[in-house]
Amino acid sequence: MSQSEVRAQTLPEAEAPTSAAEAEEKVLTASQWQLMWWKFRRHKMAMFGGAFVFLMYLCAAFCEFLAPYPLDMRDSKHVTAPPQLLRWRDDEGNFHLRPFVYGLKEHVDPISWRRTFTEDPAQIYPVYLFARTHPYKFWGLFETKVHLFGVKGEEATIFLLGSDSMGRDLFSRILYGGRISLSVGLLGVLLSLVIGAVLGGISGYYGGLIDNVMQRLIEVLRSIPHIPLWMALSAALPPGLPPQQTYFGITLVLAVIGWTGLARVTRGKILSLRDEDFVMAAKICGTSETRIIVRHLLPSFFSYLIVSVTLSIPGMVMGETSLSFLGLGMRPPYTSWGVLLSEAQNIGNIAHRPWILIPGLFLIATVFAFNFLGDGLRDAADPYTR
Amino acid sequence: MLQYIGRRILQMIPTVFLISVISFILIQLPPGDYLTSIVATLAQSGDYLDQDQLAQLKRQYGLGQPVYVQYAKWMWGILSRGSFGQSFFWNRPVTELIADRLSITVILTLTTMIFTWAVGLPIGIYSATHQYSKLDYLFTSTSFIGLATPDFMLALILLYLGVVYLGKSYAGLFSPEFADAPWSFARLVDMMKHIIVPLIIGGTSGTAGLVRIMRGSLLDELNKPYVITARAKGLSERKLLWKYPVRVAINPFVSTIGWTLASLFSGGTIIAVVLGLPTVGPLMLSALMAQDMYLAGSILFIMSILTVIGTLISDLLLAWVDPRIRFEGGGR
Numbered sequence: 031m032s033q034s035e036v037r038a039q040t041l042p043e044a045e046a047p048t049s050a051a052e053a054e055e056k057v058l059t060a061s062q063w064q065l066m067w068w069k070f071r072r073h074k075m076a077m078f079g080g081a082f083v084f085l086m087y088l089c090a091a092f093c094e095f096l097a098p099y100p101l102d103m104r105d106s107k108h109v110t111a112p113p114q115l116l117r118w119r120d121d122e123g124n125f126h127l128r129p130f131v132y133g134l135k136e137h138v139d140p141i142s143w144r145r146t147f148t149e150d151p152a153q154i155y156p157v158y159l160f161a162r163t164h165p166y167k168f169w170g171l172f173e174t175k176v177h178l179f180g181v182k183g184e185e186a187t188i189f190l191l192g193s194d195s196m197g198r199d200l201f202s203r204i205l206y207g208g209r210i211s212l213s214v215g216l217l218g219v220l221l222s223l224v225i226g227a228v229l230g231g232i233s234g235y236y237g238g239l240i241d242n243v244m245q246r247l248i249e250v251l252r253s254i255p256h257i258p259l260w261m262a263l264s265a266a267l268p269p270g271l272p273p274q275q276t277y278f279g280i281t282l283v284l285a286v287i288g289w290t291g292l293a294r295v296t297r298g299k300i301l302s303l304r305d306e307d308f309v310m311a312a313k314i315c316g317t318s319e320t321r322i323i324v325r326h327l328l329p330s331f332f333s334y335l336i337v338s339v340t341l342s343i344p345g346m347v348m349g350e351t352s353l354s355f356l357g358l359g360m361r362p363p364y365t366s367w368g369v370l371l372s373e374a375q376n377i378g379n380i381a382h383r384p385w386i387l388i389p390g391l392f393l394i395a396t397v398f399a400f401n402f403l404g405d406g407l408r409d410a411a412d413p414y415t416r
Numbered sequence: 417m418l419q420y421i422g423r424r425i426l427q428m429i430p431t432v433f434l435i436s437v438i439s440f441i442l443i444q445l446p447p448g449d450y451l452t453s454i455v456a457t458l459a460q461s462g463d464y465l466d467q468d469q470l471a472q473l474k475r476q477y478g479l480g481q482p483v484y485v486q487y488a489k490w491m492w493g494i495l496s497r498g499s500f501g502q503s504f505f506w507n508r509p510v511t512e513l514i515a516d517r518l519s520i521t522v523i524l525t526l527t528t529m530i531f532t533w534a535v536g537l538p539i540g541i542y543s544a545t546h547q548y549s550k551l552d553y554l555f556t557s558t559s560f561i562g563l564a565t566p567d568f569m570l571a572l573i574l575l576y577l578g579v580v581y582l583g584k585s586y587a588g589l590f591s592p593e594f595a596d597a598p599w600s601f602a603r604l605v606d607m608m609k610h611i612i613v614p615l616i617i618g619g620t621s622g623t624a625g626l627v628r629i630m631r632g633s634l635l636d637e638l639n640k641p642y643v644i645t646a647r648a649k650g651l652s653e654r655k656l657l658w659k660y661p662v663r664v665a666i667n668p669f670v671s672t673i674g675w676t677l678a679s680l681f682s683g684g685t686i687i688a689v690v691l692g693l694p695t696v697g698p699l700m701l702s703a704l705m706a707q708d709m710y711l712a713g714s715i716l717f718i719m720s721i722l723t724v725i726g727t728l729i730s731d732l733l734l735a736w737v738d739p740r741i742r743f744e745g746g747g748r
Contacts, residue, residue, distance in 0.1 A: 079557060250679070252675065254719075255716075265446070266446050352686055384576055401560065
């Protein structure tokens, strides 16, 4: 493939100027980040993944407002209620401009005495936007009662994704759980990044014995199966620890393995960049060591670091979910997707109320989106080659 | 080649040593020592240890002595008698507890591994040779889903589907009559009948990964000049594919056996808990819950050693498949 063809490919159709020469010029003068952005934009799935990830984090950030119920709000009259559908058309075929949910009717199985609920078309609860219902403190800053949506009345319920065995709204809990699950991923990766970049940098820069020892250590850590190691480490966290410290403890546990991958990337990149022509050229021009590192080396492997970071977040999120699922992770009141899923450990629970698996779908979708995003970033990371 | 094998085995020693140290640190991590837990547990059930027994236990584990002495005693027990210490929760030797479960774990893991290879390799080759065909898209997107789905979610979904649509549970690995029976041919056959569900669940992400690796590396090879040369000389497509590019592309495949093994052990732990399989995974979980650290640490240690052996085998295989490696002076 010729040079100009490569350039033509990196240019998006939308912005393609009229003549090829102009396109050429635009590519030649564009900055590295500009080129990356153009290349990234061509990757539709990556754009979609990125948007989804952004949306999920947004939901996590504003979960108090978006969730119709507070995290631990119990409705003892409606335990294990099935999802209530949001409707615009009632059973008689009348169209309602304002969406509504049907109320819940309780049945008791005469043999097993199990309580089940079905939707009751006789009761109609309209859904209001910006409903003033349950009070909460937004980001711990100010008291408010406004939720994005809600239903009014003592008996009214809105369990969009059903309720759990204590009558807590699953949809609200998934939003709150996302806050924990997603932030653990981010925080764990940041920690891994700091450890990995420093140790990997040292390893690549000094080489020799230090490098050898470091590589061996990484090899050892990687040959220990992750989940059992995580399990053992998080079991070692004292059981009486305050939830906040458990949260950081789990993050630390995840980073114990997480840093190895990032250290490898850093080391490999530093090793290969050290001998690049442009570094040599800069040296010959008399550029200072710091300037070479900051101006030339760092931008060159920064993009790769971002890629590895993006690709290792889903692993962290899955790790936390697995640990919490097994009961070794987050503890109440910190609720993560894994904590929510742990109710699904009992096969009877899954059979009678399959909606408790829904947090898992959120997890899969997020991991999916992260993988696509990372894939797109990887392609865009090196804008000068195809 | 012999020299290479020798050097590779020597390189293993520090790795194994480090793993043993890490495992022992994990055993020591929970607050309070092992003996206090024992005394507490016994006191709960109304039992008391007399001073003699206490002193004897103390001597056996080197409690009260420096940590490295305790480590040395633990290590010596493993090396000289194959004893991994005592599980205080079960009050039985660790070795006795895990022997049967370990063999099941190994059988399950190896079968899963063969499964991932048997499925992943052909699909990867097909995807690469039929790039951008409908089936390629199907396989690629399925492998994306496979990679994004945690094993235990897959297990939960399959359990649900099994209960709702087939009216039976996939949990367990043996029929009731074989659950506690000693190993026999009939028991093995019974296990093989039940193994398919954990196999699919555990193998999915591994297979997905292998498909992607194989597709990627084979695509790289297919664009190389030697393939064009061979084609120009009139070699049949089939022979051309199997004789050269596949053999080269299989290298990253072989070299990841060790890691695949680690991830199979890793994922298998949770799958086993969900499906109630009699492997070491659930035993480790319950040991951790009860802070029965000698049991848990030993299981971790054994799993890691098995992984290291897997890596060794994969390196040796790689040297066998790819002569460049053994003649290069045996780099890592």
